[in-house]
Amino acid sequence: MDELTPFHGRINDLVSLGLAVVFGYLVVELLLLHFFWRKLDLRVVRMTMLGFVGTALASPIVARLLGPFTVGFAALAGAESSFFRVGTQWYGLIYAFVVYEFFYWLQHWLAHKVRLLWCIHSPHHAPGGIHMAIGANHHFLEGLVYFPFFFGFMTALFGVDPMIAVGLNVLDTVWGSYLHVSDEILREGRYGWVGRFMQTPAHHRVHHAKNPRYVDRNYNSITLLWDWLLGTLEPLRESEPVEYGITRPVDHGSYWDVHFGEFAALCRDLRSAKGPADVLGYLFRAPGWQPGDASHTASALRARLLAGERG
Numbered sequence: 001m002d003e004l005t006p007f008h009g010r011i012n013d014l015v016s017l018g019l020a021v022v023f024g025y026l027v028v029e030l031l032l033l034h035f036f037w038r039k040l041d042l043r044v045v046r047m048t049m050l051g052f053v054g055t056a057l058a059s060p061i062v063a064r065l066l067g068p069f070t071v072g073f074a075a076l077a078g079a080e081s082s083f084f085r086v087g088t089q090w091y092g093l094i095y096a097f098v099v100y101e102f103f104y105w106l107q108h109w110l111a112h113k114v115r116l117l118w119c120i121h122s123p124h125h126a127p128g129g130i131h132m133a134i135g136a137n138h139h140f141l142e143g144l145v146y147f148p149f150f151f152g153f154m155t156a157l158f159g160v161d162p163m164i165a166v167g168l169n170v171l172d173t174v175w176g177s178y179l180h181v182s183d184e185i186l187r188e189g190r191y192g193w194v195g196r197f198m199q200t201p202a203h204h205r206v207h208h209a210k211n212p213r214y215v216d217r218n219y220n221s222i223t224l225l226w227d228w229l230l231g232t233l234e235p236l237r238e239s240e241p242v243e244y245g246i247t248r249p250v251d252h253g254s255y256w257d258v259h260f261g262e263f264a265a266l267c268r269d270l271r272s273a274k275g276p277a278d279v280l281g282y283l284f285r286a287p288g289w290q291p292g293d294a295s296h297t298a299s300a301l302r303a304r305l306l307a308g309e310r311g
């Protein structure tokens, strides 16, 4: 316990600093969009605020079931379960960064490729647009359980110092939130040569697109490393503007539709299942999959587009 107290103190300082930065530019952006560009859909802002309230209300329930499951606590649990810990020397920091980014890529890829996980990730994509309040819009299970498991527990389980895991999460939160800056505030967002190795707002606009070429691309939030290594990198093309949103029709201002609409669609499909194979397919295969028909998944749509272009 003596060892934990200073750890928690330093974590609180780091996390508070990160949240203050994010909250500051989020408020400035919303004010500019509303009063200067007059482009802000206030129903979407209200929906995102209800999302924050939902997370706050669910937090004590999750804490009761799992303990206070923040990235910091999860990182401590991961470190306690780990057989090794890499130090904070320069090579240890590089190792930590590569491991953190890998688990970021993995959790995000799974969230797009496993339908049950897509149910908790889709609220981040469902609003038909992008600004920093939409960037902060997450299902409560994603923010309170899913992210801490990967960013804290798994990263520390693979030997990353818990404090470094939290530090990387704060860095990721600050830069990752900024990636959602709106097209009105920042028209291009490519940042020249920086965009050759860092994720930029242009890369993340691609990630929020429903165009078959862009869908399910650019999973990371700091560098391009794992997207490049694992073949999921896609630059924004001048010739193909982004169409924001997801493929099902969504009432963007409705908290229930944005945060629970995918669960409702999944329940409808499960009720129509003809056996255990259908049930498992609906739960764990990619969104768009139907029994005997995988032609409507993002991978299939993209493959058809690219095959058509090759002639």
Ligand SMILES: [Zn+2]
Binding pocket: 108, 112, 121, 124, 125, 207
């Ligand atoms: Zn995503």
Ligand SMILES: [Zn+2]
Binding pocket: 124, 135, 180, 204, 208
């Ligand atoms: Zn995003």
